[in-house]
Amino acid sequence: MKGKHKARFLSPVILLLLLVGGAGTIVVAWFQPYKNYPEDEKFVQITRGAHSPEIAQQLEREGIVRHRALFLAYLKTVKRSGRLQAGEYRFDKALTIPQVADKMIRGLVYYHEVTIPEGFSLFDIAELLEQRGFATRKDFLAGAARSDLIAELAPTVSNLEGFLFPDTYRLTRGATTDEIVRGMVERFRQIYSRNLELEIKQNSLSLKEAVTLASLIEKETSLDEERELVSAVFHNRLKKQIPLQCDPTVIYAAKLKGGFRGEIYQSDLGLNSPYNTYRFPGLPPGPIANPGLKSLEAALKPAKVDYLYFVSNNSGGHVFSTTLDQHIRAVAAYRNGLRLESKKAAQKQGRS
Template sequence: MKKTYVVLLLAVVALIAALGGGFAFLSYQFLSSRPSDVAQDVVYEVSPGKGFNSIAAELEQKGLIRNALFFTAYARIRGDRSKVKVGEYLLRTNMVPSEVLNTITSGKSIARSFTVSEGLSIYEISELYQKEGFGTAEDFMRWVRDPQFIKSLLGESQISLEGYLFPETYMLTKYTDTKTLITNMVRRFLYVYNEVISQAEVQGWTRHQVVTLASIIEKETGAPEERPTISSVFHNRLAKRMRLQTDPTVIYGKADLSGKIEINITRADLTTPTRYNTYVIYGLPPGPIANPGKEALLAAVKPATSSYLFFVSQNDGTHIFSEDYAGHNKAVQRFQLDRKAREGKSWRDLQNRKQVPTVPKK
């Protein structure tokens, strides 16, 4: 009887050893297996509330792992079942299970670029934000005008965050919300502004006044070398208590009333009162009219030394500067009223020229 018991015990041990060895072999085979030898990219999304079992099943269905049960067991052993993060992930069909699990627990979602160019207004940025599929223009405008949010970012109350959304390329995931993007844009502005203001400071000017002037400079010229001279014109006019009389403020004043940017303006628009129209009001408007880049900010606090009070477009993106109205009138006659001076010219010509600093013409 005793002998029979020993034999049975040995048989059970052998069976367990065999099963264990088989399981170990299968586990090793799974962990080293690749669903395919072909590296095909697959975008896989972990949405909020999705459980690990569902994730494993979907990964198997999409050909990203061979066995959902083994993958679930592997994640449990590693303690990673609860570490999967919401996001969009780029996986490949030739990944081993450890690479798949590492990716979906990394939190490093697929990022797409969102580029904001210098001189865009909040109206234009919100439309671009919606057009590129990151969110709605309405949500964007709601946040840039939220009083408490503005104060939390700037430490002061303002009409909106116009002027404080630094133009740059930002990397966004599908789950980057509007508030987070705007926060990053303002933080980037604050960093750059501190760099700029350390180089020069306009006596008695507030940050808001600097940003307001910089936004006007940004809208008035696309020629980098002209910014300091454009700035000098505005500084000179302010010192003489002359109206700035700049068209971009008229355009923005209309947008402030209508809720959208309209590029074309009429003679009647120049004399129609708005809180931004510098043909009507004296001094700076109540806030920025666009979001300036670093060079425009720098030009606002470091204007060129000049006696210029006027400038007029030469129809190619650059301007001619004058010290008095008589000189300005001649420039208008030459470049604006003469149709031949306008033929075949465009501000887009700036994109094709070499950026060589020039001395402003008198």
């Protein structure tokens, strides 16, 4: 009875193995490197909850193993068939069945480098991750609404805007949206504890206010040497209770209402949104983007200058002014520069 029971239990595997050869041939086949795909590299996504037979069939179909029965027999032999881990795997050369199995048992999934640029908003990050295939826009925005993930540091925020630190992340296709969001928040926490915590405790700004101000600085200039100057302008205007009149806040307000038309129109300056710093004094109710470390530091340490205004200098930087008259002249020079650039472009187009 015991022998018969054993034969019945092993018969499905034995029948499959007989298709690919005898027992000795099978063992040899395990250790023969195999690759049956034309590309230089092949990515295979193993879904969560997939069982060994499904995975073996997928590996055979993708040309990673010669036959699914060989793979399953090896797993049964080493008694590790239930330990294959989900995720995306990269194959770029012929591997033996033990090598393939070891790779998947150890969970050596492939990680993609994804860079979140400084100044990206929640919406920008959502679009980037959707384009790269890591999350849908809807799912990411839902995950970024988890204000509880930062509640003990910034208890009054309504979402994670400003707290998803811009950096290069290593993401796998198997990662959930929650894992991606938590990773970005964790990176912010590291930056906070290492670079900002002591300064925040000695500053009149709360963390939420500092991150909000830093997001405005980040959107206004990409030049490191200007960040503290822009910060000074905003600090000085706040002290004098002058509206910040920060154009990026108007753009953000328009995007929240779904009505941004690619540039700011006069009508946008009257938007009834607390993010519109032309209409509402003080800081907006929260960050408008996710600032980098240099903007965060600049928000806490503004330059010691009396500037109240700045405008583009048509060369990637800005002209800073203390008085309104100075600013008006700087704005006139900026507009004149735009007209000259437009004229040159028209002349160049005419010659071509």
